[in-house]
Amino acid sequence: MKTDTILVGIAMTLLLTLPAAASDYTLDVFGNANEDDTINMQDVTYTELIILEYRDKTELADAKYDGKINMQDVTQIELVILGKEKEMTVIDGADMIVTVNKPIERIITPNGDCVPLMRALDAADKIVGVSKYTIQDTLFYPEFGDYPSVGSVWSPDYEAMLGCNPDTVILYASFSASKCKAIEDTLTDANKGIACIRIDGYKPSSMVEDAVLLGYLLGKRDEAEVWIDFYEGFLDQIYDGVEDISVDSRTKVYIECWRAYHTAAGNAGWHEKIELAGGYNIFRDLAIDYPDVSEEDVIDRNPAAIIRAAKTEGGYDSGDITELSDLADEIMDRPELTHVSAVENERIIVVNNDVLGGTAHFVGMGYIAKWLYPDSFIDLDPEAAHRQYLTEFQGLDERLVDDGVFVYPQFEES
Secondary structure (H helix, E strand, C coil), X not given: CHHHHHHHHHHHHHHHHCCCCCCCCCCCECCXXXXXXXXXXXXXXXXXXXXXXXXXXXXXXXXXXXXCCCHHHHHHHHHHHHCCCCEEEEECCCCCEEEEECCCCCEEECCCCHHHHHHHCCCHHHEEEECHHHHHCCCCCHHHCCCCECECCCCECHHHHHHCCCCEEEECCCCCHHHHHHXXXXXXXXXXXXXXXXXXXXXXXXXXXXXXXXXXXXXXHHHHHHHHHHHHHHHHHHHHHHXXXXXXXXXXXXXXXXXXXXXXXXXXXHHHHHHHCCEEECCCCCCCCCCECCHHHHHHHCCCEEEEEECCCCECCCCCCHHHHHHHHHHHCCHHHCCCHHHHCCCEEEEEHHHHCHHHHHXXXXXXXXXXXXXXXXXXXXXXXXXXXXXXXXXXXXHHHHHCECEECCCCCC
């Protein structure tokens, strides 16, 4: 009894003196007993108080994920803090509970958007098989040219996947759910030791959580913190600049994705990026993520700006700005759009996917914010952020920026 009293006293003192969590999301790793944004000694204390029935049980306090909360969970939390845990149970980006054996050493990435994120965390050396699209992009991914191709989420090569002898496969969280489920079922049926983790790696709404989760899984927590500081530091400049612009005052935008009258609705990644940069997506109300719309729909909603997302035009492998300007000219020349405000005022913006998709989406968001509200973002420098991203977080030469074209119209040098 005396021991319990002492333990409670120590625990209560720790809870009163330790700082509160600074972030507003929950780290979905079992062992995060107080359900804040990290695992530390507060979680040890909190779990001890649960055991002593001075705190209510929380789901994530079950660090061993065995349905019980006891001193084994305290030990597991202490091992996680030290980075010496033998296994870890997490809730991934698709709300799936996954237990992985540690350390993770052999990863295949049908989700190619996570390859740059793993580079940013200095964890790309754990990759043993990549998507066919990663292999094809020899300019941005030169080190993966001779890696085994595992196909893609949409066309998986199961023989190649299993031939890589992976312990972990990274799949998408937000789309192609049925295809990702099929991959998981096939791989785990063939090898019960494979863990399937679903994260996106391309959306601002989940980038921090994706990076932190990978940091915990891959033993790269410090690297994740450095990446997040850079990533959030740039985007916070945008968020601060648009937060006082009311919804009614925001620029109405028609997003055109890769082909005429193919757009992005309210649950799509493109929508999220445009609206966080201060735009108002005129097709935000549609149910299908990437629907086709009619020219009459665009005319009726009368956007003040049109943002055309380019897939193959421009990018790191092209220095020809006409590839982007021709897309803008084609929209300007559509007779049916003559009296749409964006065309009348020549507010057509073209952004290549290399800086609006994947982990680099923050760069494209910076350009869009400057175009939509030039007076509010005079000092915002997406090109400088792009260069820093390449050199510090991708291990690439910044000359890739000089050799490629990514946006149209281009900004004048200050």
